[in-house]
Amino acid sequence: MSENVDYSGFYARWYRPRVSRFWWLRRRSYLLFVLRELSSVFVAWFVVFLLLLVRAVSQGEREYQRFLDLSATPWMLALNVVALFFVVFHTITWFNLAPQAIVVRLRGRRVPGRWILILHYLAWAVLSAITAWVILG
Amino acid sequence: MADRIILQVTRYRPERDKTPTTQDYEIPLRKDWSVLDGLNHIKDHVDGTLSYRWSCRMGICGSCGMTVDGEPKLACATFLTDYAPGPLRVEPLSNFPVVRDLVVEIGDFMDKLSTVKPWIIREDEQPPADGEYLQTPTELEEYKQYSMCINCMLCYSACPVYGLDPDFLGPAAIALAQRYNLDSRDQGGHERLDVLSAAEGVWACTYVGECTRACPKDVDPAGAIQRYKVTAVNETLKSFLLPRGKR
Numbered sequence: 001m002s003e004n005v006d007y008s009g010f011y012a013r014w015y016r017p018r019v020s021r022f023w024w025l026r027r028r029s030y031l032l033f034v035l036r037e038l039s040s041v042f043v044a045w046f047v048v049f050l051l052l053l054v055r056a057v058s059q060g061e062r063e064y065q066r067f068l069d070l071s072a073t074p075w076m077l078a079l080n081v082v083a084l085f086f087v088v089f090h091t092i093t094w095f096n097l098a099p100q101a102i103v104v105r106l107r108g109r110r111v112p113g114r115w116i117l118i119l120h121y122l123a124w125a126v127l128s129a130i131t132a133w134v135i136l137g
Numbered sequence: 138m139a140d141r142i143i144l145q146v147t148r149y150r151p152e153r154d155k156t157p158t159t160q161d162y163e164i165p166l167r168k169d170w171s172v173l174d175g176l177n178h179i180k181d182h183v184d185g186t187l188s189y190r191w192s193c194r195m196g197i198c199g200s201c202g203m204t205v206d207g208e209p210k211l212a213c214a215t216f217l218t219d220y221a222p223g224p225l226r227v228e229p230l231s232n233f234p235v236v237r238d239l240v241v242e243i244g245d246f247m248d249k250l251s252t253v254k255p256w257i258i259r260e261d262e263q264p265p266a267d268g269e270y271l272q273t274p275t276e277l278e279e280y281k282q283y284s285m286c287i288n289c290m291l292c293y294s295a296c297p298v299y300g301l302d303p304d305f306l307g308p309a310a311i312a313l314a315q316r317y318n319l320d321s322r323d324q325g326g327h328e329r330l331d332v333l334s335a336a337e338g339v340w341a342c343t344y345v346g347e348c349t350r351a352c353p354k355d356v357d358p359a360g361a362i363q364r365y366k367v368t369a370v371n372e373t374l375k376s377f378l379l380p381r382g383k384r
Contacts, residue, residue: 014234014235015234017234027347029350030297030347037343097363
């Protein structure tokens with residue numbers, strides 16, 4: 001080995017790559033993840049929208065009618081269609097992740113992830129049906 | 138099938154390079170050659186200055202993790218023919234400082250690993266003469282998956298959270314903590330609680346899930362982290378609600 005090679009001199013010269021600001025465009029799964037995170041904003045919006053509805057109902061006929069008119073405006077419709085898309089996306093992506101996080105044992109055996117997923121979708125369908133029945137019935 | 142393939146290998150020689158560069162090597166494309174075999178061919182016959190880590194050649198030692206065509210892979214378990222006709226990019230693992238060529242600095246992971254105490258902790262150590270701590274197959278099944286981790290760090294390379302926040306404890310360290318937490322012979326769960334339930338522990342994970350997809354041993358670190366989030370919440374609630382003796 002040559003004596004003039006100073007290894008300790010190079011030791012600290014690690015190359016530290018920087019994470020690009022657009023790291024989330026690098027992979028499809030990263031992009032879906034970022035969209036899922038973003039979808040929380042629309043989930044929050046639906047909560048606010050629901051609270052506004054409850055407030056309007058509690059303040060009588062005229063306020064309720066004003067809320068309905070506001071909801072029928074094109075920009076509000078557009079916002080709610082986009083919000084609906086993100087809320088459905090949020091639900092499906094979280095449901096798909098659920099079997100990984102939820103470990104249930106029945107008689108000493110782990111319940112297959114597929115069943116946990118099916119139960120989630122069943123609960124979703126039942127709750128949606130009840131909501132539809134309350135509103136439309 | 139073409140009988141040769143080009144590997145575009147990242148080179149970084151700290152004594153002369155300021156930033157990494159790419160060097161192309163044309164090598165034989167053989168059906169039974171992994172990326173590691175290709176690199177070994179380069180090292181032995183084309184360019185002896187190329188640096189990379191490897192040892193077992195059979196997906197056990199976890200040394201040869203690198204980025205192959207943009208994905209974190211074990212070079213020994215990734216076959217050249219799957220990327221034919223090429224060219225094929227071979228880069229160091231993402232999210233780690235590069236020491237030289239494809240060799241990354243792994244000290245950060247090693248330090249974090251020891252903080253979760255990945256060994257069996259007993260409160261009442263029995264003398265060896267009393268025999269083994271027995272375990273049923275069901276109890277073994279509870280943690281076996283996590284014991285498959287080979288510390289290859291592909292999960293750290295795949296994790297954008299670790300890339301953005303290097304203080305994050307990371308997927309493998311948490312999965313290995315769970316390997317012992319879920320072991321019926323272990324009594325040290327409370328000693329791991331503080332590190333795991335810290336802000337840089339499980340709560341830094343935003344469940345991207347890429348760690349599980351990258352894992353070559355089907356460990357499912359993402360699942361381990363989400364399961365520990367439930368444990369951490371339970372433990373915190375218990376510490377509020379129960380008297381000290383019953384926790």
